[in-house]
Amino acid sequence: MSGNVVTRLPFPVAARRELGDEQLRRNLRKATHTIRDKRLRVVGEVPDWEPLRVAGAAIKDDVLARLPDLLEQFEAAATAAGATVHWARDAEEACAVVAALVQATGTAEVVKVKSMATQEIGLNEALEAVGIHAVETDLAELIVQLAEDTPSHILVPAIHYNRTQIRDIFASKMADVDATTLTDDPPALAEAARRHLRSRFLSTKVGISGANFAIASTGTLAVVESEGNGRMCLTLPETLISVVGIEKLLPTFADLEVFLQLLPRSSTGERMNPYTSLWTGVTPGDGPQTVHIVLVDNGRTDTLADPVGRQALRCIRCSACLNVCPVYERVGGHAYGSVYPGPIGAILSPQMSGEGANRTLPYASTLCGACFDACPVRIDIPQVLVHLRQSGVDAARGRPSAERTAMRTMSYVMRDRRRYAAALRAARRGAAPLRMVAGRRGALRRLPWPLSAWTSVRDAPLPPKQTFREWWAREHSS
Amino acid sequence: MSTRPDARAEVLRRVRAAQPTAPVRVPRDYAADDGPAGVELVDLLVDRLEDYKAAVRRCTADALPAVVGEYLAGAESLVAPAGVPETWLSSFEGPVARDSGALTVADLDAPGVAVLTGCAVAIAQTGTLILDAGPDQGRRLLTLVPDHHVCVVRVDQIVERLPAALRRLADPTRPLTMISGPSATSDIELNRVEGVHGPRRLEVVIVS
Numbered sequence: 001m002s003g004n005v006v007t008r009l010p011f012p013v014a015a016r017r018e019l020g021d022e023q024l025r026r027n028l029r030k031a032t033h034t035i036r037d038k039r040l041r042v043v044g045e046v047p048d049w050e051p052l053r054v055a056g057a058a059i060k061d062d063v064l065a066r067l068p069d070l071l072e073q074f075e076a077a078a079t080a081a082g083a084t085v086h087w088a089r090d091a092e093e094a095c096a097v098v099a100a101l102v103q104a105t106g107t108a109e110v111v112k113v114k115s116m117a118t119q120e121i122g123l124n125e126a127l128e129a130v131g132i133h134a135v136e137t138d139l140a141e142l143i144v145q146l147a148e149d150t151p152s153h154i155l156v157p158a159i160h161y162n163r164t165q166i167r168d169i170f171a172s173k174m175a176d177v178d179a180t181t182l183t184d185d186p187p188a189l190a191e192a193a194r195r196h197l198r199s200r201f202l203s204t205k206v207g208i209s210g211a212n213f214a215i216a217s218t219g220t221l222a223v224v225e226s227e228g229n230g231r232m233c234l235t236l237p238e239t240l241i242s243v244v245g246i247e248k249l250l251p252t253f254a255d256l257e258v259f260l261q262l263l264p265r266s267s268t269g270e271r272m273n274p275y276t277s278l279w280t281g282v283t284p285g286d287g288p289q290t291v292h293i294v295l296v297d298n299g300r301t302d303t304l305a306d307p308v309g310r311q312a313l314r315c316i317r318c319s320a321c322l323n324v325c326p327v328y329e330r331v332g333g334h335a336y337g338s339v340y341p342g343p344i345g346a347i348l349s350p351q352m353s354g355e356g357a358n359r360t361l362p363y364a365s366t367l368c369g370a371c372f373d374a375c376p377v378r379i380d381i382p383q384v385l386v387h388l389r390q391s392g393v394d395a396a397r398g399r400p401s402a403e404r405t406a407m408r409t410m411s412y413v414m415r416d417r418r419r420y421a422a423a424l425r426a427a428r429r430g431a432a433p434l435r436m437v438a439g440r441r442g443a444l445r446r447l448p449w450p451l452s453a454w455t456s457v458r459d460a461p462l463p464p465k466q467t468f469r470e471w472w473a474r475e476h477s478s
Numbered sequence: 479m480s481t482r483p484d485a486r487a488e489v490l491r492r493v494r495a496a497q498p499t500a501p502v503r504v505p506r507d508y509a510a511d512d513g514p515a516g517v518e519l520v521d522l523l524v525d526r527l528e529d530y531k532a533a534v535r536r537c538t539a540d541a542l543p544a545v546v547g548e549y550l551a552g553a554e555s556l557v558a559p560a561g562v563p564e565t566w567l568s569s570f571e572g573p574v575a576r577d578s579g580a581l582t583v584a585d586l587d588a589p590g591v592a593v594l595t596g597c598a599v600a601i602a603q604t605g606t607l608i609l610d611a612g613p614d615q616g617r618r619l620l621t622l623v624p625d626h627h628v629c630v631v632r633v634d635q636i637v638e639r640l641p642a643a644l645r646r647l648a649d650p651t652r653p654l655t656m657i658s659g660p661s662a663t664s665d666i667e668l669n670r671v672e673g674v675h676g677p678r679r680l681e682v683v684i685v686s
Binding site (some may be wrong): 027031035047048054058064065066067068072081087088089093139140143155158162163166187193202215219220226227229231236246254268272274275276278283286287301310 | 496651674
């Protein structure tokens with residue numbers, strides 16, 4: 001079992017469904033454009049942004065090259081500081097470890113800090129199955145949980161809702177809110193969330209988190225957040241369980257000087273997020289006195305084994321690539337099926353799991369490259385997308401393929417100038433009767449099978465009335 | 479609890495089988511050191527704190543008690559870690575609870591409770607206060623549960639950039655909290671809104 005990183009529907013099918021929702025597209029456009037502008041402004045304030053990106057990428061590559069040693073170093077340091085370190089091969093094992101730890105405390109409810117790792121392994125569902133209710137405390141996660149929906153963005157899981165929709169969810173699902181007076185004013189909605197969660201923060205015995213960074217030399221974990229729900233979950237419970245992907249390591253504390261500059265500006269477009277918490281094992285008299293850390297593989301080592309694709313493991317989950325992606329902006333996160341949507345999801349999900357329809361995800365891109373420009377750790381997402389598409393084609397070699405036959409024919413025609421010119425002439429003659437159908441757009445919306453596969457997602461342009469070569473020859477003939 | 483030696487061995491085996499072999503050199507061509515210190519640093523910190531909706535006052539050491547007193551004027555009671563100097567809170571007329579580890583969450587959650595602390599270091603460029611649980615900062619929950627936090631920053635605690643701030647910390651394994659403005663969220667249409675779970679009033683006094 002790989003958890004929630006497998007899409008059941010092929011991307012084109014899911015995308016078509018999502019594209020039909022005009023409200024969704026308006027909400028996404030507004031939110032992604034807001035954050036894009038903010039990110040550009042605060043990144044522009046940093047004169048050494050590019051050296052920081054280069055350093056961030058190299059530090060992560062260094063971690064991947066020394067991962068076994070750094071994992072053992074982290075385990076030893078965290079253990080010495082009073083934490084208990086657990087290991088999990090996959091999502092199922094990680095969930096079982098956490099469930100057993102929670103059951104041992106005898107509690108039936110836990111508070112959760114927003115965490116991609118726990119979303120990835122499907123922890124809430126696994127806990128629910130053994131009678132433990134997990135309360136999401138991040139505002140966007142709370143919205144998604146109350147709506148019984150799934151996240152659609154790495155940073156803001158409820159990005160697909162606007163303020164009025166959020167107001168309606170709160171009014172119908174929060175028992176402690178007065179539906180007649182609640183407005184859709186964002187501060188009023190934040191206040192409603194504060195009141196809804198406050199007593200839970202102050203009384204719940206077990207907190208569950210992920211970690212943005214894990215420091216190998218000291219055994220320290222870091223959580224970067226905004227609302228203070230993270231601090232509540234990390235500070236007030238008696239027991240803290242943190243689920244951490246094995247790629248989250250940084251060699252030393254000093255390496256945070258790079259990532260704490262890159263992450264906030266890339267994710268929320270702030271110079272610094274309101275709260276960052278760092279803790280090392282157990283501190284007597286301050287915070288949880290029982291601390292567990294679960295190190296999770298779940299497909300990361302499969303990703304690590306690919307020399308081109310392993311750069312995806314540099315990802316610090318900032319979501320800048322989602323916010324600049326023309327495809328994500330139109331289809332939203334649900335179209336990708338996995339908890340990792342957008343450009344990074346299109347390369348991460350299929351590498352973490354080859355199940356379901358994940359092999360359709362590398363095609364969910366125009367290869368425009370905006371994601372690479374925005375990535376704070378210089379993941380060359382277009383390069384990996386092309387690499388994964390190529391791997392998919394290679395895997396299918398030996399089987400008949402209409403596309404490959406077409407490409408072979410094209411190659412034969414284009415290798416010779418006369419053959420090419422003759423083919424163009426033939427195409428133009430063939431297209432002449434279609435010009436009426438194509439109208440002023442000069443393109444056909446649908447072609448008959450098997451070319452309908454091409455026009456299912458794009459128009460087929462008709463050949464121009466004359467080529468550049470013909471125009472040139474006529475202009476210069478006299 | 480079981481530490482599942484089979485899982486540990488298997489994950490490490492997989493990592494060893496998959497890991498790249500070439501060593502990586504990390505170029506650190508970014509600005510790791512601060513520029514020269516000066517008054518501009520204080521101006522920058524004030525600007526950045528106010529930009530993220532914290533209130534800021536600058537004063538001399540002599541005027542500090544009065545300024546702190548003004549910020550605490552509406553508070554019904556005050557909590558202070560054991561290491562906060564008596565002079566800082568000398569203008570506050572309400573009840574003061576010094577935390578020796580005995581204050582409960584319910585004490586701190588009572589209406590009208592304010593907390594007064596110092597900090598370990600402040601970053602001008604990002605408007606960030608770092609608390610490292612030192613004697614004048616105390617346990618983490620002190621600056622979390624009360625709705626009103628007043629923080630005193632000495633001018634010599636201000637650095638320009640994050641790298642210098644991290645190097646100033648005495649012991650990075652102490653519990654650390656980095657605070658940049660009051661509690662906020664960007665979860666509604668990706669616009670920043672102040673005031674969720676942490677203290678909604680953050681006030682900073684910079685003492686020269």
